[in-house]
Amino acid sequence: MKLDKCLTSDSINQNLLNIQYAVRGPIVQRALQIERELEKGVKKPFDRVIRANIGDSHALGIKPITFIRQVLALAACPQLAKTTDFPEDVRQRVREILEDCPLGSVGAYSPPAGLRVIRSRIAQYLQKRDGVPASPDDIYLGSGASDVIKAVLNMFVKEVDGKPPAVMLPIPQYPMFSSMLTELGMRRTDYYLDEEHDWALSVEELERCWREASVDTHVRVLVVINPGNPTGQVLTRRNIEQIIKFAYDHNIFLMPDEVYQENVVCKPFLSFKKVMHEMGAPYSSMELASFMSCSKGWAAESGLRSGFVELVRLEPKVAAAFSTARGVMQCPSVLGQCIMDCVVKPPSPGEPSYEQFAKELRDIHQVLAEGTELAYNTFNSIPGYSCNPIDGSMYAYPRIEIPVRAQAAAAELGMAPDEFYCLRLLEETGVCVVAGTGFDQLPGTFHFRTTIVHPREELQHMMDSIRRFHMDFLKTYP
Amino acid sequence: MKLDKCLTSDSINQNLLNIQYAVRGPIVQRALQIERELEKGVKKPFDRVIRANIGDSHALGIKPITFIRQVLALAACPQLAKTTDFPEDVRQRVREILEDCPLGSVGAYSPPAGLRVIRSRIAQYLQKRDGVPASPDDIYLGSGASDVIKAVLNMFVKEVDGKPPAVMLPIPQYPMFSSMLTELGMRRTDYYLDEEHDWALSVEELERCWREASVDTHVRVLVVINPGNPTGQVLTRRNIEQIIKFAYDHNIFLMPDEVYQENVVCKPFLSFKKVMHEMGAPYSSMELASFMSCSKGWAAESGLRSGFVELVRLEPKVAAAFSTARGVMQCPSVLGQCIMDCVVKPPSPGEPSYEQFAKELRDIHQVLAEGTELAYNTFNSIPGYSCNPIDGSMYAYPRIEIPVRAQAAAAELGMAPDEFYCLRLLEETGVCVVAGTGFDQLPGTFHFRTTIVHPREELQHMMDSIRRFHMDFLKTYP
Numbered sequence: 001m002k003l004d005k006c007l008t009s010d011s012i013n014q015n016l017l018n019i020q021y022a023v024r025g026p027i028v029q030r031a032l033q034i035e036r037e038l039e040k041g042v043k044k045p046f047d048r049v050i051r052a053n054i055g056d057s058h059a060l061g062i063k064p065i066t067f068i069r070q071v072l073a074l075a076a077c078p079q080l081a082k083t084t085d086f087p088e089d090v091r092q093r094v095r096e097i098l099e100d101c102p103l104g105s106v107g108a109y110s111p112p113a114g115l116r117v118i119r120s121r122i123a124q125y126l127q128k129r130d131g132v133p134a135s136p137d138d139i140y141l142g143s144g145a146s147d148v149i150k151a152v153l154n155m156f157v158k159e160v161d162g163k164p165p166a167v168m169l170p171i172p173q174y175p176m177f178s179s180m181l182t183e184l185g186m187r188r189t190d191y192y193l194d195e196e197h198d199w200a201l202s203v204e205e206l207e208r209c210w211r212e213a214s215v216d217t218h219v220r221v222l223v224v225i226n227p228g229n230p231t232g233q234v235l236t237r238r239n240i241e242q243i244i245k246f247a248y249d250h251n252i253f254l255m256p257d258e259v260y261q262e263n264v265v266c267k268p269f270l271s272f273k274k275v276m277h278e279m280g281a282p283y284s285s286m287e288l289a290s291f292m293s294c295s296k297g298w299a300a301e302s303g304l305r306s307g308f309v310e311l312v313r314l315e316p317k318v319a320a321a322f323s324t325a326r327g328v329m330q331c332p333s334v335l336g337q338c339i340m341d342c343v344v345k346p347p348s349p350g351e352p353s354y355e356q357f358a359k360e361l362r363d364i365h366q367v368l369a370e371g372t373e374l375a376y377n378t379f380n381s382i383p384g385y386s387c388n389p390i391d392g393s394m395y396a397y398p399r400i401e402i403p404v405r406a407q408a409a410a411a412e413l414g415m416a417p418d419e420f421y422c423l424r425l426l427e428e429t430g431v432c433v434v435a436g437t438g439f440d441q442l443p444g445t446f447h448f449r450t451t452i453v454h455p456r457e458e459l460q461h462m463m464d465s466i467r468r469f470h471m472d473f474l475k476t477y478p
Numbered sequence: 479m480k481l482d483k484c485l486t487s488d489s490i491n492q493n494l495l496n497i498q499y500a501v502r503g504p505i506v507q508r509a510l511q512i513e514r515e516l517e518k519g520v521k522k523p524f525d526r527v528i529r530a531n532i533g534d535s536h537a538l539g540i541k542p543i544t545f546i547r548q549v550l551a552l553a554a555c556p557q558l559a560k561t562t563d564f565p566e567d568v569r570q571r572v573r574e575i576l577e578d579c580p581l582g583s584v585g586a587y588s589p590p591a592g593l594r595v596i597r598s599r600i601a602q603y604l605q606k607r608d609g610v611p612a613s614p615d616d617i618y619l620g621s622g623a624s625d626v627i628k629a630v631l632n633m634f635v636k637e638v639d640g641k642p643p644a645v646m647l648p649i650p651q652y653p654m655f656s657s658m659l660t661e662l663g664m665r666r667t668d669y670y671l672d673e674e675h676d677w678a679l680s681v682e683e684l685e686r687c688w689r690e691a692s693v694d695t696h697v698r699v700l701v702v703i704n705p706g707n708p709t710g711q712v713l714t715r716r717n718i719e720q721i722i723k724f725a726y727d728h729n730i731f732l733m734p735d736e737v738y739q740e741n742v743v744c745k746p747f748l749s750f751k752k753v754m755h756e757m758g759a760p761y762s763s764m765e766l767a768s769f770m771s772c773s774k775g776w777a778a779e780s781g782l783r784s785g786f787v788e789l790v791r792l793e794p795k796v797a798a799a800f801s802t803a804r805g806v807m808q809c810p811s812v813l814g815q816c817i818m819d820c821v822v823k824p825p826s827p828g829e830p831s832y833e834q835f836a837k838e839l840r841d842i843h844q845v846l847a848e849g850t851e852l853a854y855n856t857f858n859s860i861p862g863y864s865c866n867p868i869d870g871s872m873y874a875y876p877r878i879e880i881p882v883r884a885q886a887a888a889a890e891l892g893m894a895p896d897e898f899y900c901l902r903l904l905e906e907t908g909v910c911v912v913a914g915t916g917f918d919q920l921p922g923t924f925h926f927r928t929t930i931v932h933p934r935e936e937l938q939h940m941m942d943s944i945r946r947f948h949m950d951f952l953k954t955y956p
Contacts, residue, residue: 006698006731006765009795013635016799024590024805056587059580069555072813077551079544084562102537107779109534112502143621143783146807154661157491179806183632220484253484287484295808301585303812305621317487321494327502328657329624330773333811334781335550 019179022438027422028053031432046430050462052450053434055229055394057300061455062367065360067353068299068342071097075106075338087352097338106334112327114141114308115334118341122308125344130274138312140322141340143332145259145293145307150180152255152289152309155322156220157184166217168209168252170201172397172439172447174229177257189213192442195399198388199233203242210250221253222246227260227269227392230439230449232372234267234391240275244283255289259307262297262343264392265372273312288312294339296394298364306336368394371452371459378463382470394453397436400470402446406477418446424473429465497657500916505900506531509910524908528940530928531912533707533872535778539933540845543838545831546777546820549575553584553816565830575816584812590805592619592786593812596819600786603822608752616788618800619818621810623737623771623785628658630733630767630787633800634698635662644695646687646730648679650875650917650925652707655735667691670920673877676866677711681720688728699731700724705738705747705870708917708927710850712745712869718753722761733767737785740775740821742870743850751790766790772817774872776842784814846872849930849937856941860948872931875914878948880924884955896924902951907943 009017031049038044051059058064067090074086074094081091100117102108113119119136126134142148156165166187169177173190181188191209193199201224213219224243226235235243247254256272277284290310295302311319346361347353372390379387379398387398402410402417410420418435425448426432436447450466452459487495509527516522529537536542545568552564552572559569578595580586591597597614604612620626634643644665647655651668659666669687671677679702691697702721704713713721725732734750755762771785772778789797824839825831850868857865857876865876880888880895888898896913903926904910914925928944930937 004729005791005793005796006729007633007796008793009799011636011638011698012633012796012799016633016803017795019799019802019806021802021806024802054587056580057585058583059586061581064583064585066557073551073555073558076554076813077547080551080558080562084558101781102534103539105536105542105781107535107542107781108537109532109780143625143811144808147621150807155485155490155494158489160489176806179803183803183806220489251482251484302587303579303583303585303809305809305811313483315483315486317495318483318485318490321487321490321497324497324499324502325494325657325661328497328499328654328661329628330622331781331783333621333783333814335554335813336811 015183015185018182021175021179022434023054023175025434025438027419027426027435028432030423031426034426034430044430045428046465049426049430049432050454050458051432052454052462053432055296055451056302057394057453058302060451060453061458062300062364062453063360064301065299065342065357067347067357068301068339070353071338071342072335075335078104089347089351089353093341097341101334106338110331110334110337112329112331113139113323114332114337118337121341122344126273126310130271130277132273132277134310138310139308140311140326141306141308141332141337143305143307143336144295145257145291145309146176147305147332148307148309149176149255149257149291151322151326152311153180153184153186153221155318156253157186160218160220163216163218165220166213167221167223168206168213168219169223170225172230172436172441173223174225174257175438177223178440187217189217189219190440193228193231195388195442195445199228199231200235200239201243203246206243206246219250219252221255223255223257224272225257226272227264229257229260229393230395230397231388232390232393232395232397233388234264234269237270237275240270240272241279244272244276244279244286248283248286253287253289255291257291259291259293259296260393261292263368263394265369265390267391269392273310285313287314294336294343297343298361299339299343301339304336304339305333306340308340367453367455370456371454372396374459374463375450375452378467382467384470384474390452394451395449396452397439397447397449400446400448403474403477406473409477418448421446421473422448425466425469428472429469431462431465493661493663496660499653499657500912501532501653503912503916505897505904505913506910508901509904512904512908522908523906524943527904527908527910528932528936529910530932530940531910533774533929534780535872535931536780538929538931539936540778540842540931541838542779543777543820543835545825545835546779546817548831549816549820550813554813556582567825567829567831571819575819579812584816586812588809588812588815590807590809591617591801592810592815596815599819600822604751604788608749608755610751610755612788616790617786618789618804619784619786619810619815621783621785621814622773623735623769623787624654625783625810626785626787627654627733627735627769629800629804630789631658631662631664631699633796634731635664638696638698641694641696643698644691645699645701646684646691646697647701648703650708650914650919651701652703652735653916655701656918665695667695667697668918671706671709673866673920673923677706677709678713678717679721681724684721684724697728697730699733701733701735702750703735704750705742707735707738707871708873708875709866710868710871710873710875711866712742712747715748715753718748718750719757722750722754722757722764726761726764731765731767733769735769737769737771737774738871739770741846741872743847743868745869747870751788763791765792772814772821775821776839777817777821779817782814782817783811784818786818845931845933848934849932850874852937852941853928853930856945860945862948862952868930872929873927874930875917875925875927878924878926881952881955884951887955896926899924899951900926903944903947906950907947909940909943
């Protein structure tokens with residue numbers, strides 16, 4: 001009798017075994033376990049887990065935008081128009097979308113890149129944002145930005161000049177990138193963001209990274225996350241220009257992850273496409289893949305999976321291959337696409353939904369602004385903590401000093417010091433954050449990422465808990 | 479001045495260049511072009527294109543199920559409950575789903591495998607279908623079945639015993655499979671379905687395929703499409719038993735694509751899981767990945783991208799790796815998941831939505847049954863055509879004799895004979911079908927696939943057009 005499995009941990013695609021994704025990693029698993037313990041009545045020094053590990057705004061308390069939800073409801077169920085009093089701009093929007101759906105059903109496949117009417121509106125949005133022409137033909141919607149990010153990275157797996165391809169990732173980075181590279185079997189090469197200078201990209205560091213990687217790889221792609229995740233910085237025009245020049249000089253494909261572009265607090269967001277254009281020749285003719293998502297920003301519809309990539313100036317054969325590969329998967333969710341339509345063309349002043357939309361938007365911006373301020377102030381007032389200004393995104397990524405004795409205690413448990421710290425924080429306060437190890441960090445430095453868009457009182461409670469915990473921690477490990 | 483692109487057709491992942499997907503291929507592109515010509519007033523022998531190339535029921539005229547759409551609308555916009563009179567079972571369903579969503583929003587991420595409440599209901603559905611226990615932990619929802627099919631295939635890319643892995647595909651096959659294997663850089667090895675015996679799988683042919691492939695590859699996976707696409711057969715219990723024994727004997731992982739299980743006309747559908755279980759040891763302990771989709775069946779919500787895989791008896795480390803990899807992409811659309819919930823637990827007799835649901839279901843079954851009959855009768859009455867019984871799916875795949883002179887005319891244009899035939903059919907009648915070349919076929923035989931769930935009059939018109947075209951074609955190429 002045969003006992004062997006067909007597929008074992010030896011015979012499975014080994015890349016899959018190596019994926020690590022801390023945003024849903026062991027500490028988060030422990031948080032879920034604690035939640036179940038609390039449900040069963042187990043006594044803890046807190047009465048509930050506060051999840052601050054994932055950028056999931058609706059789960060943190062941000063309310064959905066009414067206009068978006070009304071459009072979704074009416075697009076799904078057009079006969080509701082007969083019985084329910086939807087605002088006229090909602091009706092009009094749904095009419096426009098359904099006219100582009102075969103027989104008016106969101107349940108029919110759209111073209112693989114997305115409905116034409118929605119891609120046209122995205123192009124208008126980009127054109128308005130950048131003052132640069134944009135074409136619907138360059139836009140491919142996806143099931144969240146992650147879907148199209150993976151599809152773009154997958155174009156680069158080929159060896160070039162006998163060397164394996166490498167992708168430059170920032171450190172700290174959003175671990176979706178490292179996980180995807182692991183899955184695709186691609187090398188990553190890391191450049192450190194400059195924590196001393198508000199997490200800017202230093203050209204010297206980019207050059208160092210490129211030089212070292214070029215010994216045995218061909219550096220093909222530069223990933224830049226702007227606004228930063230987990231770091232929250234918004235890049236300056238000058239810094240973006242430097243990065244573009246660097247990419248041009250080394251013939252590297254630029255992949256700015258710009259999914260937090262609508263989550264900006266104070267500094268203006270500048271897209272790579274805009275800056276590239278304004279730099280003029282030769283930079284204005286570079287290729288580019290820029291990403292956007294409905295999971296972030298004020299829409300924050302993470303669970304409904306919608307995003308897009310704008311792919312500009314690709315070689316036509318390359319664009320055709322990308323397009324054919326996308327077509328095999330048919331299309332992204334048409335209701336997801338509808339959300340993107342609302343994001344790129346929200347209600348305007350004078351339209352029936354505008355007033356409510358504007359109020360909801362103000363509320364969301366206020367939560368983000370207050371959360372940013374509270375986190376920044378708190379993390380710069382706890383002894384041993386420091387935190388750069390947070391320009392955008394929805395995270396704080398404070399640096400923490402971890403006493404040597406605590407590092408030793410962590411080592412005994414086979415844990416990284418910051419993982420140990422975050423696990424203790426969870427066990428003692430119920431606050432669930434992600435250790436810097438999950439995002440990578442400069443050796444010898446320690447951080448964690450926390451979301452900051454919780455309701456005011458909850459965030460205050462979180463901050464108080466973290467402060468109290470840290471002071472106790474310093475007593476335990478002096 | 480540098481003119482080179484970073485990414486060229488030489489340096490792109492070559493697998494992407496090799497993908498061919500006839501369902502959206504050149505003939506379909508020509509159909510789109512003809513539609514634009516008609517819009518501009520160009521005269522044609524027909525006044526509109528009839529798209530029969532893609533299994534996209536809503537685009538063909540099948541109406542969405544009201545219960546599903548009401549659930550989607552209310553889940554997206556729960557405050558509609560205040561102003562709109564939804565049936566109580568719709569309200570109840572939405573309450574149950576939203577209770578499992580963080581803070582009651584479908585815009586929050588679900589667990590990567592899908593909401594627990596929905597996976598539990600899927601398990602109940604499978605248990606009822608098969609009379610075999612099913613666990614929510616074995617179920618992973620995806621953005622359509624294609625998403626999870628690709629994820630499962632991706633587990634098998636590793637060389638085993640120094641040989642590259644190979645996947646056994648039926649011929650004819652649904653070209654999504656061949657396209658995915660091309661993208662993943664995996665070898666396929668083809669077994670021919672037995673057209674003389676209602677497209678059954680012959681064990682001799684499976685053995686031949688395995689033996690020949692085993693010379694230089696390690697055969698890892700057997701894909702079976704049941705009900706068949708494009709062929710429409712439903713496999714008998716005896717045939718399924720033979721296939722399971724074959725897979726067991728050669729330690730091959732079974733991947734039955736069962737997405738058309740709710741599109742069955744006359745023969746009963748038996749799942750591989752059920753048959754495996756009823757065969758007892760040792761077959762009942764084999765691994766299995768079975769797929770289901772909301773794009774097909776009576777829901778037919780193709781554009782809303784929802785499907786799942788049930789992955790049974792995997793080695794725990796393998797299941798964990800699969801699960802981690804899925805988590806990097808966060809989750810499939812929560813509204814898509816809601817559709818699956820409705821599919822696996824539709825309204826029951828006595829519930830307020832039942833009567834309307836039952837009527838809509840009857841109508842859809844009637845369209846499928848009538849379409850099947852009309853296509854079968856037509857294709858067996860045109861000289862030079864023959865067509866096996868169509869047990870299910872939503873396609874007919876008739877075999878056509880193409881005269882030698884027509885084959886010569888095709889060769890002059892560098893086209894396959896059946897592609898030439900389908901292109902002529904399109905140009906002369908506006909009917910857009912997919913040539914057998916796109917699904918692969920026994921050399922020297924010719925087929926095409928057409929969808930058959932159009933409204934009765936349109937389908938009759940299509941059938942008449944095809945008959946008339948074929949008789950003219952025989953006159954042109956005697």
